[in-house]
Amino acid sequence: MGDTGIVPAGLAAAGSKLWRSITADYDVEEHEHLLLLEACRVADRLDRLAMESAGAPLTVKNFKGDEVANPLLVETRQQGIVLARLLASLRLPTGDEDEALRRPQRRGGARGT
Secondary structure: OOOOOOOOOOOHHHHHHHHHHHHOOOOOHHHHHHHHHHHHHHHHHHHHHHHOOOOOOOOOEEOOEEEEOOOOHHHHHHHHEEEEEHHHHHOOOOOOHHHHHOOOOOOOOOOOO
């Protein structure tokens, strides 16, 4: 198993929890720390967006007076996509897979021309 280590400064509750849960269970390589740190920051951002958008209307009027999606909801969706991509890029195992199959083989070099 991994080493919980020290939670990086600046992370709030959600980011700290994500950091501890991943570093406690997995050996995160040095080059993956930056991806994990950014995923933790996004998790914190999603928490703040959830708090700010609680009770907020689903639509608001833009500068032209048109009803548009609330920017908080749009940003929440975009940050959710970012979090999913960051976590997928860490290639963490998803269950009780055989030890030999714990992490998918990493691709080497650039593909295509």
